[in-house]
Amino acid sequence: MGTQLKVLLATFALGLLATPALAQTTSLDDAINGYESSAHESYPGLATDWSSNHVVFSKPEQGSDTEYKVQQDPRYWQQQIRRNPASSDEAVADANNKNKKKKKKRVPLKKDWTMNLQGTASTNVAGVVPAKYSFAIASQSCSDFVAYPTGQAPTAAHPSIVGFTALYVGGGCTAPIPTVFFSYDTAAADAGAIVTSPVLSSDGKQMAFAEGTHLVLIKLPTSATTGTLSGPSVLTLSASAAAYNTCTPGATGCMFAFSLTNADTNSSAYYDTFHDTLYVGDNKGLLYKFNPVFGGVPAAIGAPFPVAADAGDTLTGPVFDINSSNVYVGDSSGFINQVNSTTGVVTRSGRLGAGAGTATVTADPAGGDTLTVGTVLYTFHGTAGACAAPTATTGCIIHGGTNTQDAQNIEAAINDNVAQCGFTNAGICFMATAANPGASATNVGPGTTTTIQNETTGNLALAESTTASVTIAPATGGIAVGMLDAPIIDSSAATVYSFVGRDATTTASAGVRQLTIPITSGGIGTLAATGTSSQTTPIYSGSFDNKYFTALTPTGNLYVCGNAGGVPTLYGIAIATTLGTVTTGPALGTVAGTMCSPITELCNPGTGTCANTPTGTAVDWIFLSIRANVNATRTPAGCTASAANGCVMAFNVNAPPITATTNASSSANEAGGTTAISIDNVVSNATGGSQVYFTPLANQTCTGNASTGSTGTGPCATQASQSGL
Numbered sequence: 210m211g212t213q214l215k216v217l218l219a220t221f222a223l224g225l226l227a228t229p230a231l232a233q234t235t236s237l238d239d240a241i242n243g244y245e246s247s248a249h250e251s252y253p254g255l256a257t258d259w260s261s262n263h264v265v266f267s268k269p270e271q272g273s274d275t276e277y278k279v280q281q282d283p284r285y286w287q288q289q290i291r292r293n294p295a296s297s298d299e300a301v302a303d304a305n306n307k308n309k310k311k312k313k314k315r316v317p318l319k320k321d322w323t324m325n326l327q328g329t330a331s332t333n334v335a336g337v338v339p340a341k342y343s344f345a346i347a348s349q350s351c352s353d354f355v356a357y358p359t360g361q362a363p364t365a366a367h368p369s370i371v372g373f374t375a376l377y378v379g380g381g382c383t384a385p386i387p388t389v390f391f392s393y394d395t396a397a398a399d400a401g402a403i404v405t406s407p408v409l410s411s412d413g414k415q416m417a418f419a420e421g422t423h424l425v426l427i428k429l430p431t432s433a434t435t436g437t438l439s440g441p442s443v444l445t446l447s448a449s450a451a452a453y454n455t456c457t458p459g460a461t462g463c464m465f466a467f468s469l470t471n472a473d474t475n476s477s478a479y480y481d482t483f484h485d486t487l488y489v490g491d492n493k494g495l496l497y498k499f500n501p502v503f504g505g506v507p508a509a510i511g512a513p514f515p516v517a518a519d520a521g522d523t524l525t526g527p528v529f530d531i532n533s534s535n536v537y538v539g540d541s542s543g544f545i546n547q548v549n550s551t552t553g554v555v556t557r558s559g560r561l562g563a564g565a566g567t568a569t570v571t572a573d574p575a576g577g578d579t580l581t582v583g584t585v586l587y588t589f590h591g592t593a594g595a596c597a598a599p600t601a602t603t604g605c606i607i608h609g610g611t612n613t614q615d616a617q618n619i620e621a622a623i624n625d626n627v628a629q630c631g632f633t634n635a636g637i638c639f640m641a642t643a644a645n646p647g648a649s650a651t652n653v654g655p656g657t658t659t660t661i662q663n664e665t666t667g668n669l670a671l672a673e674s675t676t677a678s679v680t681i682a683p684a685t686g687g688i689a690v691g692m693l694d695a696p697i698i699d700s701s702a703a704t705v706y707s708f709v710g711r712d713a714t715t716t717a718s719a720g721v722r723q724l725t726i727p728i729t730s731g732g733i734g735t736l737a738a739t740g741t742s743s744q745t746t747p748i749y750s751g752s753f754d755n756k757y758f759t760a761l762t763p764t765g766n767l768y769v770c771g772n773a774g775g776v777p778t779l780y781g782i783a784i785a786t787t788l789g790t791v792t793t794g795p796a797l798g799t800v801a802g803t804m805c806s807p808i809t810e811l812c813n814p815g816t817g818t819c820a821n822t823p824t825g826t827a828v829d830w831i832f833l834s835i836r837a838n839v840n841a842t843r844t845p846a847g848c849t850a851s852a853a854n855g856c857v858m859a860f861n862v863n864a865p866p867i868t869a870t871t872n873a874s875s876s877a878n879e880a881g882g883t884t885a886i887s888i889d890n891v892v893s894n895a896t897g898g899s900q901v902y903f904t905p906l907a908n909q910t911c912t913g914n915a916s917t918g919s920t921g922t923g924p925c926a927t928q929a930s931q932s933g934l
Contacts, residue, residue, distance in 0.1 A: 237293055244286035248482060254413055255290055255346060257887060259338035259406035259477050262697070262752055262809055263528050267763040269701040275532065279700050282531040283411065283482040290346060292758055292812065292819065320877065321378040321900070322387060322914035323925035326359045327438055328367045330881065330924035332836075332906045333474075334360035336694060336749060336807060338406045338885040339902045339926075342413035346890055351375050351382035353889065354390045355902050356416060357926045358403035363394040368441035369403050369420065370395065372429070376889075376900070376928060378914060386914050387928070391429060391462060392436030394443045398466035399423040405526070406477040406885075408487075410503040414458075417480065417502065419473040419489055423466040424499065426453065426507055433460035438919045454506045467509050470495055475693070476538070477526040486550075488536055490524025491515075496538060496548055513553030518546040526695035533727050537698055537705050543691030543713055545705060547728050559733040561722045562691040562709030563742075693747040694807060698726065702763045702786070708750050710773035711742035718742050719773040721751065723788050737788040739780040740772025748773050749807035749885070754862050755829040757784060759821045766865050768831050770797065770805030777805050777835050779860070781867045794867035797858070799850070800838040806903075807885040808833045810862075813899055813931055814891060823863050830874075830931060831860050832901055836882030847876035855882035857903065859931065875932065881907025888931070899931040 241252045266285050269276035279285045339357045344350040354374040363369035373387035380386075395403070401421025408417050416427045427444070436442030444464040447453035456463035469491050476490030486500040495515040501507060518524060522540035529536050529550065536548040543562030548555050697706040703726040712720045714733060719742045724734035739748075751769030758765075765784050772778040777798045783789035797805065809832045817825020834857040841850035848856035858876035860867070883903040890899055904926055911925035 237290060240286050240289035240293065243280060244283055244290065247281050247286060248283040248411060250411070253411060254342060254344040255287060256340070256342050256409040256411060256413060257291070257889065258340040258408045259526065259695075259885065260408065260479050260528065261287075261291070262338075262807070263526065263695050263750065264530075265697065265699050265753065265758070266701045267699050267757055268759065268761060275701055275703075278532050281483065282700070284531075285700075288758075292755070320912075320927055320929040323909075323911045323927045324371075324373065324387065324913060325438060325911035325919040325921045325923045326357065326361075326368070326371055326904070326926050327923055328359065328361045330904070330906055330908045331360045332881065333402065333404045334358060334884050334904065335804070335882075335906055336406075336475075336885055337404065337477075337904075338807075339887040339904070340407045340409050340416070341887050341889050341902060342409055343889050344413075349377045349380040349382075349890060351377070351380065353377075354413070355887065355889075355928075356407050356409070357902075357904055358405070358407060358418065359924065360402050360404055362400060362402045363396040363441065365394065365441075365443075366439055368392040368394060368436065368438065370407065370418070371438065371441075371926065373926065374434070388434060389437060390434050392438055392441040393427070393462070394436075394441040395420060395425060395427075395464065397444060397446050398425045398464055401472070404474050408478050408480040410480070411482050415503045417478050417487060419469070419476065419478055420466075422469045422472050424469060424478065424487070424489055424497070425464065425466045426502070428453070428456060428458040428463040430460055430462045431458050435461045450507045465507065467497075467499065467507075469497060470515065474523070475526075475541075476524045477695070479527045479529060479536075481529045483531060486529075488527040488529065488538075488550075490518065490527055490538055492523045494519040494522050494524060494540065496524065496527060496536065496546075498550070516548055516553040516555060518548055518555055519544060519557065522691070525692060528695055528698050530698050530700050530726055532700050532703060535727060537696050537726075537728075539692035539694070539696050539707060541691045541693070543709060545692075545696055545707055545724065545728060547726075556728060556730050558724060558728050559731045560691075560713040561707050561733060563711040563713040563716055694750045697750055699763065704763075706750075706767070708748050708769060710747040712736060712738070716742060719748055719771045721767065721769055721782060721788065735788050737767075737782045737791050739769055739782070739791060740778055740793075741774035743773035743802060746773040746802045746804055749805060751782075752808040752810035752831060753784070754810060754831070754865065755812040755819050755823060756821055756865075759819070762786060766862070768808055768810070768862065768867075770808060770833055770835075772796075773802075775801050776840070777803050779833075779867060779871075781862075781865055783866070792866040793869060795843040795869055795871045795873075796840050797833075797843060797856075798835050798838045799840050800852075803838050804836050804882070806834040806857075806883055809886045809888055809901075811888045811891070811931070827863075828932070829862050831862055832886040832888070832931075833858065834879060834883040834886070834903070836906065839876075839878075843871070844873045844876040846873060848873075848878050851878075853880065855879045855905070855907070857883050857886070857929070875930075877929065879903075879905045879927075880909040881905055883927075900928050901931055903927050903929075 244252050266279050339355050341355045343353050354372050356372040358370050361367045371392045372390040374390040375382040375386050375388040399421035403420045405419045447456050447465045453465035471491040471493040473491045478489040480487050485502050485504040487502045490496050496518045498510040498514040519540045522542045525539035527536045527538040534550050536550050538546050543560050545558040705724050707722045710719050712718045718738035719740050720736050720738045722734045751767050754766045756765030763786050767782040769780050771780050776796045778796050779794035781792040812819035812829040815826030817827035819827050823829050836855045839848045839854050839856035856876050857879045858873035861874045887902040908922050911920050913920045
């Protein structure tokens with residue numbers, strides 16, 4: 210379809226304000242037109258980032274108000290393009306006729322390239338998703354690129370974020386394959402590491418991410434590549450947001466940064482394409498809003514933002530629901546917080562995820578008393594000077610004031626309480642008066658029973674009062690296990706899903722909770738239990754199969770790696786509008802407490818069709834990894850058993866349900882497991898065009914692209930085949 214005709218159709222659709230944007234259909238011509246109508250721009254290409262798996266759309270009822278509303282969201286049409294690629298390249302009609310059909314060639318079990326990002330690999334990027342931009346879906350483009358945060362503080366020798374282009378081996382791209390598109394030292398914005406996922410503008414020309422105590426915006430280079438893996442390009446800050454807006458990126462790029470009140474080490478930025486608005490959280494429960502972002506002079510929205518989404522916990526990534534105009538964000542205490550995107554009014558669910566261990570204090574402790582929480586023995590002291598340095602199994606709790614007052618105000622921040630208590634060792638500071646309550650004060654009155662939740666990563670929260678019975682729920686091992694990963698929302702079905710390693714109500718179980726949008730205060734929804742719970746091992750988000758998106762009502766399966774208290778196990782949860790039967794699939798590891806990555810799903814049609822039941826050579830894939838101790842019985846296609854061996858794997862889920870004997874279709878050993886896995890094209894006409902992207906969480910030998918590129922030992926940015934890891 211010609212560009213002029215598409216523009217005419219988009220203009221006509223904009224005038225049909227009283228009707229749905231487009232009829233429900235699987236035509237990609239319609240999907241391209243739908244995107245252009247909702248986004249008010251010509252279709253440029255497709256950005257895939259962490260949020261692509263967290264805001265989804267099951268098939269809405271044709272002609273319904275829901276269908277009309279979700280079709281106003283460009284994300285709805287991006288999903289249709291991503292999931293129905295057969296004619297997407299015809300719709301954008303490139304000069305090379307790239308969508309010409311050829312027989313699909315199965316890629317052998319190998320990685321096409323592994324590029325050394327320099328420095329040392331780290332688990333602090335475990336949930337990070339590389340951001341991928343594709344100018345086509347059913348064909349390759351040598352202009353496509355992928356961005357990897359390195360998880361390291363920027364230096365002259367260590368970039369903070371790297372992008373590669375000319376990605377495809379055998380795809381006709383000019384060597385070297387891949388080519389460094391950008392390698393940035395972003396220290397001028399923030400000296401901290403980027404440990405959250407980046408997001409891209411809809412045209413692929415700009416990028417945003419949280420770094421330390423800043424939200425960073427970058428215009429990507431347009432006239433050349435910039436930086437090398439061992440010598441990153443040093444970006445300087447634009448003098449103002451207005452200067453950034455008018456900056457010409459040229460050969461290096463442009464950068465601007467907004468200050469956040471607190472550090473952000475867990476909340477990935479979420480970009481709302483329809484409103485050109487970005488949301489991001491921090492480690493003290495604040496949710497920020499920016500508008501415009503990529504389409505004008507970027508600005509931080511003031512009151513009521515930043516909104517205190519909760520009482521000081523670490524937030525997950527936020528997600529925006531276009532139907533309700535609410536933002537949904539989880540926290541380290543295990544709650545989902547619903548924030549009205551205009552008024553900032555917060556509605557909090559009941560507690561869905563529990564912290565790491567519990568204990569009960571029923572009387573006022575005296576100096577020298579001890580309290581065991583999980584595996585840690587805490588000793589009470591009246592002064593900070595009496596505290597010994599904490600260890601992995603011992604700690605110190607400082608209590609002050611008269612200890613007989615009606616309410617104690619508590620600041621419960623490990624390594625964040627110097628101003629209140631005067632010490633930097635891990636511990637708890639009890640504030641005796643309301644005059645200096647700290648960042649997240651909680652009042653506990655006599656005769657009450659109060660639950661104090663995890664505040665931030667590694668924190669213990671404890672309340673004391675002479676006659677109060679207080680339950681405490683700490684996080685240990687540096688992991689806030691109440692809720693670590695962002696919720697998934699289905700805007701068509703008005704549902705939100707949370708993933709927890711220890712369900713707060715049925716504490717023996719890990720599981721998935723489903724709530725209805727809008728959520729109700731204190732509501733906990735319904736539970737699908739996925740194995741045993743853990744006090745220290747969280748679980749990441751799962752993913753729906755293709756049937757969920759193609760059925761007339763939300764059916765299909767939700768796949769999740771659960772059993773946090775035992776060996777990591779793949780589960781399938783049948784969906785029949787609500788959570789249904791849970792099927793126990795294969796044990797992926799051999800040692801309890803081994804963590805999995807998030808799950809990513811993609812149906813690749815090959816030369817078939819991704820119908821309700823895939824036909825021909827179409828395969829519905831799910832991708833995930835575990836960090837160590839792989840169960841090699843379930844990975845006959847690649848991973849070998851070893852305590853040090855993590856494993857990335859792909860499962861064919863064309864024919865559910867999975868069973869305990871379901872094997873991975875392909876797999877590969879990866880040191881320490883991997884980050885979350887990003888996907889790109891569904892190419893049936895070229896070798897090396899249907900790929901996945903990730904970074905191992907431990908150092909390994911990087912091979913470059915087997916002929917040229919960045920080798921050595923370190924964190925390896927990796928591209929591998931979807932059908933053969």
